Amino acid sequence: MESKPIVEIRNLVKSYRRGGQILPVLTDISLDVAEGEFLALMGPSGSGKTTLLNLIAGIDRADSGLINIGGIDIASLSETELARWRAANVGFIFQFYNLIPVLTAFENVELPLTLTGLSKKERRDHAEAALSVVNLSDRMEHYPGQLSGGQQQRVAIARAVVTDPTILVADEPTGDLDRTSAEEILELMERLVHELGKTIIMVTHDPRAAKKAHIIRHLDKGVLSANTQADF
C-alpha cells in the first residue's frame, strides 16, 4: 500500500503501575498505517496488543511518544476533546459486540449519531444505510438478545461505520463467534476496506482472521516486529 499514513506512531511507551511496581507494556513502538489499509496485530496474551489498540483509539494515554491520527496529535487533546475526537474519527468493534441490550439494532446503530448535529431524519437515513451495508435491514427492530452472535457483531460493525470514521479498530472481532459467523464478519470487514476504503486495525489471535489483513505485525513483550505482508 502506498497511500500516505493515516496513523503515525513514534517511540510510544506505555507502562502500568501495579502496587509499587512499574510494569512496562509497550517499549518504543513506532508504526505507520496507511489510509485504506487493513492491519492485523498479533501476539501472545499480555503482549500489549489491546493496549496499543486502545492508545490508537484514544481510550488510553501513553507515557510518552507521538500518536498522530489523521494529522491530529491525540496525546495533546483534553479528555473532552478526546471524547469528541473519538466520536468523529474512530469506529469500535469489540469481541463481545458491546451493544446496549435495551436498544434495538436500529437504536444501537443510531446511538453515536446522537452526538452529531444531524436531524432525526438524517440519523434514520444513516443508520438504515449502515444496517443495509451489513445486510441487517430486516432486523432493525430486533433487540440484541433476539440476534445471533454473528448478527450482533454485524450490528456492532454498522454502529462502528455509521459516523464514517477515519479508522476502525477491532479487538478480537471473531473471538466469540463460530467459524461460519467469523468468516462472514471477516468478509464484511474486507468489503469495508475494499469497497468503502476504510482503514482497519485489528487485534487477533486467529491466524485465519489475520490472513485477511494487508499487513500483519507481531507484538511480543511490548516490542513490535517488522512488517509481514499477509499471504492473500
Place this chain on the structure above:
Amino acid sequence: MQILKLIFKSAFRHKLRTFLTVLGVTIAILAFGLLRTVISAWYAGVEASSASRLVSRNAVSLVFPLPLSYKEKIRQVEGVKRVSYGTWFGGIYIDEKNFFANYAVEPKIYLEMYPELIIPRDQLAAFLRDRKAAVAGRKLAERFGWKIGDIITLKGTIFPGNWDFVLRGIYKGRDQTVDETAFFFHWDYLNEVLKKAGRSWAGQVGWYMIEINNPNIAADVSLRIDKMFKNSLAETLTETEKAFQLGFISMSEAIVIAIQLVSFVIIFIIMAVVANTMAMTARERIGEYAIFKTLGFGAFHISGLIFGESLVITMTGAFLGIGLTFPAAKIFSKGLTQFFPIFNVEHKTIVLDVIAALIVAVVAAIFPAWRATKIRIADGLRRIG
C-alpha cells in the same frame, strides 16, 4: 430523545428491583405527606386566625375567668371595634370518646366576628331568638347525624349536670381551612343556670374576643387593655388570635417536633434505599458506561443517564405516593375528626413531597455518577465478557 428513551428503558431493566424501589419511594412519600398533613392540621387553628382579632384572657391562666364587667371597659379602648366573649364549656356528648369543642358565647357579636362561619339567615335568627339554642359545624352534625330541631344533651364536666340544647343552626366553613366541628350556645343560658346554683363562674367569662380597626395596631391595643387591668384582681393577657392559638400548640411542641423528625428520617431512609439501587445499577453497568465513553459520550452524558434513571425511579414513586396521599388523608380525616377537625393535604405539602423526592433522586445518584465518570475506559471494558 433517544437518550430519554434509553433512560426510561434502563430504569425498568431490572423490573423487580425497580418495582421494589418505586414501592419504597411510594410508601415513603405517602408517609411523609401524611405526617406533614398532621403537622399542618396541628397548625390549622393558627392558619385560620384573623389578624384583626385579639383574645384577652386571665393573665394567670386560661382556667381562671374574667369579670363580665370588663366588656364595656375594653370596648372603650382606642382602636377596639367590637367586643364579645366566650367560655369553654367542656361538655361530653354521650361518651368521652365523642370529644368536640363546645363553647358558651355571647351569640350575636361573636358570630359576626367570625364571618368565615356561614349560617343560613333563618337558622341564625332562630339561634339568636332561643336562649337554649345551639349551632354546630357541618362535620359535627354529620358525625352524629344531628338535624335542625334535635335536642342535644351535653354532660357538663366543668359545670356539672345535663345540659339540653336545641340545634337551631348548622354552619359551614367559608373554605377548607375552617373548623366545622365546633358547637356554640348562648353564654346567657350557662350564666343563668350558674347564677341560680350560686356557682363562682356566674357573671364571669373565659375570654374576650376583641375585633380591632386595624391589624397594625394589635400590639398597642393589647398593651392598653392589659395596662387598664394592671393590679386588678383579674389581670389580663391580651394577644392576637394567632399568638393565642400558638400558645396551645407550644404545649404540644415536642410532639410536633417528633413528627417533623420522623418525617425527615423517612426521607433519609428512602434516600439510602434509592442510593443503594443506583449504586448497584451503576456498578453492574460500568462496562456499558465504558462503551458510551468509547463512542464519544462524555461525563455530562454518563451523569445524565444515571441522574435521569434515578429521577425516573424516584419521581414515579413520588407521584404514586402523592396520588395515594389524598385518599389516605380522607380516610385518616374520617377517623381523626375529633383530634384534627381540619385535615387537608395542602399545596405546600405536595411541593414538599416533590422537593423531597428531587433531593432523594439527586443525592442518590451523586456517588454512582461520580464513580461512572471517573472510571477509565480500558478498565470498564475489561469488566465485559
